[in-house]
Amino acid sequence: MSINADTVKHVANLAxxxxxxAEVGSYVDQLSQILGLMDQLNSLPTDxxxxxxxxxxxxxxxxxxxxxxxxxxxxxxxxxxxxxQSHFRVPKIIE
Amino acid sequence: xxxxxxxxxLANMSELLKKREISSExxxxxxxxxIEGLNPDINAYITIDRAGAITAAKEADKRLDxxxxxxxxxIPIGVKDLFCTKGILTTCASKILNNFIPPYESTVTSRxxxxxxxxxxxxxxxxxxxxxxxxxxxxxxxxNPWDKxxxxxxxxxxxxxxxxxxxxxxxxGTDTGGSIRQPAALTGITGLKPTYGRVSRFGMIAFASSLDxxxxxxxxxxDAAILLQAMAGHDPKDATxxxxxxPDYMANLGDxxxxxxxxxxxxxxxxxxxxxxxxxxxxxxKQLTELGAxxxxxxxxxxxxxxxxxxxxxxxxxxxxxxxxxxxxxxYRCENPEDIRDLFFRTRAEGFGNEVKRRIMxxxxxxxxxxxxxxxxxxxxxxxxxxxxxxxxxxxVDLLLAxxxxxxxxxxxxKTNDPVQMYLSDIFTINVNLAGLPAISIPCGxxxxxxxxxxQLIGRPLDESGILSAAHAYQQATxxxxxxxxx
Numbered sequence: 001m002s003i004n005a006d007t008v009k010h011v012a013n014l015a016x017x018x019x020x021x022a023e024v025g026s027y028v029d030q031l032s033q034i035l036g037l038m039d040q041l042n043s044l045p046t047d048x049x050x051x052x053x054x055x056x057x058x059x060x061x062x063x064x065x066x067x068x069x070x071x072x073x074x075x076x077x078x079x080x081x082x083x084x085q086s087h088f089r090v091p092k093i094i095e
Numbered sequence: 096x097x098x099x100x101x102x103x104x105l106a107n108m109s110e111l112l113k114k115r116e117i118s119s120e121x122x123x124x125x126x127x128x129x130i131e132g133l134n135p136d137i138n139a140y141i142t143i144d145r146a147g148a149i150t151a152a153k154e155a156d157k158r159l160d161x162x163x164x165x166x167x168x169x170i171p172i173g174v175k176d177l178f179c180t181k182g183i184l185t186t187c188a189s190k191i192l193n194n195f196i197p198p199y200e201s202t203v204t205s206r207x208x209x210x211x212x213x214x215x216x217x218x219x220x221x222x223x224x225x226x227x228x229x230x231x232x233x234x235x236x237x238x239n240p241w242d243k244x245x246x247x248x249x250x251x252x253x254x255x256x257x258x259x260x261x262x263x264x265x266x267x268g269t270d271t272g273g274s275i276r277q278p279a280a281l282t283g284i285t286g287l288k289p290t291y292g293r294v295s296r297f298g299m300i301a302f303a304s305s306l307d308x309x310x311x312x313x314x315x316x317x318d319a320a321i322l323l324q325a326m327a328g329h330d331p332k333d334a335t336x337x338x339x340x341x342p343d344y345m346a347n348l349g350d351x352x353x354x355x356x357x358x359x360x361x362x363x364x365x366x367x368x369x370x371x372x373x374x375x376x377x378x379x380x381k382q383l384t385e386l387g388a389x390x391x392x393x394x395x396x397x398x399x400x401x402x403x404x405x406x407x408x409x410x411x412x413x414x415x416x417x418x419x420x421x422x423x424x425x426x427y428r429c430e431n432p433e434d435i436r437d438l439f440f441r442t443r444a445e446g447f448g449n450e451v452k453r454r455i456m457x458x459x460x461x462x463x464x465x466x467x468x469x470x471x472x473x474x475x476x477x478x479x480x481x482x483x484x485x486x487x488x489x490x491x492v493d494l495l496l497a498x499x500x501x502x503x504x505x506x507x508x509x510k511t512n513d514p515v516q517m518y519l520s521d522i523f524t525i526n527v528n529l530a531g532l533p534a535i536s537i538p539c540g541x542x543x544x545x546x547x548x549x550x551q552l553i554g555r556p557l558d559e560s561g562i563l564s565a566a567h568a569y570q571q572a573t574x575x576x577x578x579x580x581x582x
Contacts, residue, residue: 008456015414015459016421017452018444027456033515034457038403041473044480051475052482054305054335055291055531056556061334075198081428088423091434 003032100125101261101579105170105318108264112159112169119159119169123152123213126171130215130262133582136243139257141176141234142184143216151213158211166321166345168211173263175254176217177224178204178309179298183214187300188222188232191420191427191446201298202330203267203309210325215263219253222448223417224274224302226250227520230511231450238507239282240580241546245504248278254312255282260582265313265322269299271306272405273499273524276536279312280499280549283538285566285576286312287319290557291531292337294323295330303412304335306405306528315576316537316566320344323559342560350564353387357552357565358492362398363523369502375540375548376498379569383496386568391492395484398526400477405525406518407461407474413451414458420446453514482530485553494565495553497523499536503546527553535562538575547578 008027012019019027073086082089100108100122111117127145134140148171155169174180177187179197186192204214221231229237229252237252239245240260247256251268255278258266268275270288279286287310294309301307311322324345329338359380364373380390422428422442429445432438447455461470488495500523510517527534533556536549554562570576 003460007460011456011460011463014463015455016418016439016443017447017455018440019452027453030453030514031457031460034406034453034518035460037515037518038407038461038470038474041400041403041477044397044400044477046473046476046480049476049479051472052479053475055482055529056335056337058292058335058337061331063331072198076424079195079198079425081422081426090423091432091438093435 003028003035099261101129103264104314105264105321106315108170109166109321113164115159119152119155119213120149122169123148123171123215126215126263133260133262136238137240137256137260137262138235138237139219139253139260139262140173140216141186141188141219141253144183144214147183148213148215151208155211155213165211167207167325169213170211170264171213171215172207173215173218173254173257173266174204175220175251175266175268177220177269177300178267179300180204180214180217183217185217185300186233188220188234189447189451190233193233193427195426199298202295202332203299203326206325207267212325218251218257218266221250221252222451223300223413224250224269224271225413225450225454227273227277227517228510229253229278230507231448233448236507239504240582241283242504242544245506245546246281248281248504250274251312252278255279255284255286258282258284258312258314259580261579265311265318267309267322268312269307269309270528271303272409272528273521275310275312276499276524276534276549276551277521279536281504281547283547283578284312284314285316285319285535285537286310287323287535287559287563288527288533289323289327289559290337290533292335293533293557293559294326295333295336297330297332301416303409304416305412306409316535316563316570317348319535320348320563337557339557344560344563347560348564348567350560351387352383352565352568355388355494355565356391356492357383357388358391358393358488358495360393360395360398360488360495360497362395363497367501367522368498369542371542372498372500372502372548376550379539379550380496382572383569386572393488393492393495395488395526397477397480397484401481401526401529402518402522404474404477404481405521405529406457407470408478410454410458411462411471412458414455414462417451417455478529481526485530485532489555494561497551497553499523499549499551503542503544503548523551532556533559533562535566537566537569538578540575
């Protein structure tokens with residue numbers, strides 16, 4: 001499968017990455033090269049193989065639904081680039 | 096009193112501390128001085144926590160004086176800058192986290208501190224652990240102490256260089272596709288990647304969650320056993336943590352190799368191995384036979400598909416994990432965003448380096464509508480075949496022996512413009528991550544340029560004892576692991 005400039009721009013949009021026009025070409029080249037490497041997998045028959053999503057087959061453990069982190073609002077907000085009155089602050093979203 | 100703490104193993108230091116022949120404060124002071132002297136050149140540490148280390152050392156001395164010490168009490172170590180450490184800058188070697196001071200502690204560092212270890216600082220690495228050469232760090236490349244024109248390997252390159260150069264008794268690294276074992280091999284040290292789930296991932300900054308695993312990087316297998324003992328065990332905070340008893344690794348260390356079957360996977364000895372590596376591994380095979388092991392040829396036929404499989408799955412998981420860096424809740428935010436869209440797009444474009452962006456793009460692509468089945472699902476199926484290969488081999492043998500890398504350390508800058516060549520340097524290590532197995536890399540010789548070569552011993556799930564005791568038996572009979580670079 002080949003990648004072109006439109007695909008790179010589409011994927012960059014999905015990934016929320018600003019990619020300058022001048023760099024689109026090098027992404028096309030590098031991603032195509034890497035995906036070329038991937039295409040060798042097509043030679044391997046895998047129709048009856050169960051996909052493996054984790055190294056260890058364990059079930060997702062459940063626990064009681066109770067708060068265990070305690071009140072750490074101030075400590076968490078202190079990590080934010082911008083906050084005000086216990087909220088994260090972002091540029092205006094609604095016109 | 097310590098002009099050179101670099102020649103002692105962690106086990107030696109533990110003994111001297113227990114006997115009170117040395118104090119943790121003096122030892123810590125000696126390491127800090129050595130780090131401060133060497134770091135401007137080697138760049139193994141991003142953050143040096145002098146004040147925190149001295150305070151922890153004084154606490155350790157009190158416990159040791161009161162005969163309440165454990166094997167790690169007062170031992171100065173370095174920790175990869177990927178583990179969240181409460182109140183200490185944690186960057187993952189990325190600009191996007193260059194101001195992040197975690198409000199919580201990772202389970203690994205919490206356990207190590209609880210066991211008395213003294214944290215000297217946070218070691219350099221490839222940005223978000225994405226790299227095989229430690230050249231993608233926002234804080235600059237790390238140099239290989241054996242030849243400073245060469246890479247130390249990656250992504251735990253700072254951790255590896257620190258042990259090799261004696262800038263800490265040992266360090267903690269993480270291994271997603273070889274990031275402990277490959278740099279360990281290239282810097283002449285011992286590096287253990289435990290079974291997936293053996294060590295908690297809580298508080299480790301996620302790269303590829305189904306593959307990431309933390310482990311010790313040390314001078315010897317014995318030192319690795321001491322550290323793993325403190326790190327391993329079930330953690331309710333990590334849903335993938337295995338709830339199984341932790342064996343006494345030190346008690347099993349002397350089990351030896353008598354009668355044990357070591358599989359030699361033919362695919363790892365096919366083309367592409369440098370002549371020096373091939374020669375050195377042949378010598379190691381002889382040595383292991385002399386120690387009582389039986390070598391058995393085995394085949395892992397899906398080996399050659401591991402690189403494409405890994406470079407689909409790991410970037411896919413990474414693109415999803417790295418979606419959290421949005422410039423809102425923590426980390427870097429771009430200057431004067433016009434609107435929320437500009438904030439997201441510019442923060443991420445300015446905050447991530449090229450290799451990280453490349454992997455986010457790749458991961459987003461393989462997960463995107465229309466390509467999911469062709470890439471991601473296909474890779475998950477091949478992953479099963481790779482894991483099944485190992486299962487079949489382990490029905491015949493107890494361990495597997497393979498080179499850790501096809502060649503010794505390459506030159507800084509040699510592969511930075513060729514991502515495919517860079518990815519291929521992980522060829523012997525990533526299979527183990529895909530299958531979730533434990534593996535250890537240990538020094539086994541040198542090439543013609545006096546650069547270290549490593550071999551890996553791969554074990555059954557949760558058989559860290561098996562590979563540690565095999566590595567220990569080899570290290571009792573050889574001297575490769577005792578060599579250090581001249582600095």
